[in-house]
Amino acid sequence: MKELEERILKDGVVKQGDILKVDNFLNHQLDPALFYQMGLEWKRLYEGEEITKILTAATSGIAIAAVAALPFGVPVVFAKKAKSANISDDVYTVEVHSFTHGNEATLLVSKQYLGPQDRILILDDFLANGAALEGLISLAEKAGARIIGAGVAIEKAYQGGGDRIRAKGIRVEALARIASMDEKDGIVFTD
Amino acid sequence: MKELEERILKDGVVKQGDILKVDNFLNHQLDPALFYQMGLEWKRLYEGEEITKILTAATSGIAIAAVAALPFGVPVVFAKKAKSANISDDVYTVEVHSFTHGNEATLLVSKQYLGPQDRILILDDFLANGAALEGLISLAEKAGARIIGAGVAIEKAYQGGGDRIRAKGIRVEALARIASMDEKDGIVFTD
Numbered sequence: 001m002k003e004l005e006e007r008i009l010k011d012g013v014v015k016q017g018d019i020l021k022v023d024n025f026l027n028h029q030l031d032p033a034l035f036y037q038m039g040l041e042w043k044r045l046y047e048g049e050e051i052t053k054i055l056t057a058a059t060s061g062i063a064i065a066a067v068a069a070l071p072f073g074v075p076v077v078f079a080k081k082a083k084s085a086n087i088s089d090d091v092y093t094v095e096v097h098s099f100t101h102g103n104e105a106t107l108l109v110s111k112q113y114l115g116p117q118d119r120i121l122i123l124d125d126f127l128a129n130g131a132a133l134e135g136l137i138s139l140a141e142k143a144g145a146r147i148i149g150a151g152v153a154i155e156k157a158y159q160g161g162g163d164r165i166r167a168k169g170i171r172v173e174a175l176a177r178i179a180s181m182d183e184k185d186g187i188v189f190t191d
Numbered sequence: 192m193k194e195l196e197e198r199i200l201k202d203g204v205v206k207q208g209d210i211l212k213v214d215n216f217l218n219h220q221l222d223p224a225l226f227y228q229m230g231l232e233w234k235r236l237y238e239g240e241e242i243t244k245i246l247t248a249a250t251s252g253i254a255i256a257a258v259a260a261l262p263f264g265v266p267v268v269f270a271k272k273a274k275s276a277n278i279s280d281d282v283y284t285v286e287v288h289s290f291t292h293g294n295e296a297t298l299l300v301s302k303q304y305l306g307p308q309d310r311i312l313i314l315d316d317f318l319a320n321g322a323a324l325e326g327l328i329s330l331a332e333k334a335g336a337r338i339i340g341a342g343v344a345i346e347k348a349y350q351g352g353g354d355r356i357r358a359k360g361i362r363v364e365a366l367a368r369i370a371s372m373d374e375k376d377g378i379v380f381t382d
Contacts, residue, residue: 029304030253030267032260059250062221063257063267069223070258076221078254113220 001041003173004153009035018156026125026153030063038175039068042123042151045173049148052078052119055136057107065123066101072121074180077114079107079139092142096135099128107135107145116144127152127174130161135183137170149173156181157190192366195344196380198225205372209347217316217344221254229258229366232313233342236364240339243270243310245331248298255344258313262313268299268305270330284334287326288352290319298326300334307335318343318365321352328361340364347372348381 011024051072056065057079065076075116082093091108098105114120122136133150140147147170155162157172162172177190200287202215216222233328242263247256247269254268273284282299289296305311312325324341331338346353346365353363 021329023301023304025266026273028268028271028301030257030269032257033264033268035257036261062253065224066221066254067207067257070227070261073224076254077219078221080219093291110214110219113214122216149287165241170274178290 001038003034003037004176007031008154008176009187012166012187014183014187015111016183017179020154020156020178020181020187022154026064027060029160032063032067035064035067038151038153039066039071041175042068042121042173043071045151046149050119050120050122051148052117053114053121053145055079055102055109055114055120055122055145056124057081057132057136060126061124064125066152068123069140074142077109079109079136080105082108092139094138094142097131099131107139109139111143114140114143114145118143118145120145122147122150123152125163126156127154127165127172128156128159130159130165132173133161133165139164151175152179155171194225194228194263195367198222199345200378202269203378205374207374209372211345211347211369211378212278212370213345217255217379218251219360222356223254223258226255227259227261229255229342229344230262231283231367233259233312233364234262236264236342237312240312241310242312242339243311244305244312244336246270246273246300246305246311246313247315249322252315252318255316259314259342268300270300270327273297273299276297283330285326285329287335287382288322290322290331297375298330300330302334305331305336313338313341313375315341316344317347318345318353318363319347319350321350321356324352324356324363328356342366345369 005159013021054076157177179190181187204212221339284299338361348368370381372378
């Protein structure tokens with residue numbers, strides 16, 4: 001998606017340790033008008049598919065999913081991060097390793113809001129090693145929901161997480177796919 | 192706002208300990224179409240005011256603020272929750288007491304995204320004792336930003352936090368104001 005790629009080139013900052021900072025419009029300051037355009041693009045890409053619910057994860061996926069859901073006209077459910085203790089029977093849980101924070105986090109969704117009747121589009125901000133997206137896929141599978149596909153804003157294609165998930169037969173639509181990036185040479189998108 | 196009040200009566204659950212659970216459409220499952228209507232209503236209420244940025248707090252304010260910002264056509268900044276350690280010079284911080292979690296939390300906003308040039312509308316999901324909203328007001332004041340006003344989805348008017356903030360001269364527009372609620376008699380809105 002040209003508009004998103006241009007925004008990444010304009011406002012994204014590549015930092016040491018394979019970090020792409022997009023605080024300016026995606027992770028701290030937010031550009032809802034851009035998220036709405038992203039929603040229209042995912043809607044176009046998934047045209048013809050029946051989608052009943054959008055699933056994302058706290059915190060970073062919430063804004064994109066909530067705005068991008070508007071063209072779909074469906075509710076959003078976000079998986080919450082929880083301490084492993086104090087988890088009740090009425091939730092689905094999955095353990096996810098966070099490479100950013102270097103620890104394990106538990107994602108949970110209430111059984112009330114995810115079930116076999118749901119046809120799910122998963123949306124998230126980043127796809128790199130794939131751990132977060134695989135966590136959401138696992139939650140949807142535990143709930144017996146049908147996964148129609150996923151949409152991510154930015155895929156670090158060179159990390160291979162997206163390829164691994166696509167190889168399982170799950171459709172993943174990334175709106176900006178980064179082929180390579182470093183502090184000196186900047187960001188190169190895939191064709 | 193009639194549509195929000197009706198939704199609270201339909202899907203809200205009053206629980207022991209003065210808790211209103213609105214997980215069905217506001218805090219876990221989200222209804223973006225409703226948030227958009229709320230945005231239109233705040234836009235109407237603040238008609239004629241110049242607003243350049245919307246400020247909210249993680250996690251619960253993000254979805255409402257991101258969607259409700261669309262009619263305003265302005266960016267959103269959300270204050271992040273942080274551990275008190277490990278805070279750099281380039282952020283404004285404030286300590287906020289969470290009555291829900293019974294602990295202190297630090298809210299922070301990067302100085303890059305909040306400053307004297309900003310005319311701020313603060314949006315949040317709940318206003319009860321007022322601690323969260325006062326935290327956001329304090330962040331905006333530290334940044335030298337002009338606070339145009341605040342909008343909250345649900346105000347527990349009987350807790351007095353909103354009245355205390357209005358008494359300071361800050362405009363607060365609540366779209367549903369609860370006069371009283373309990374498990375037996377349900378929810379009564381103010382006139």
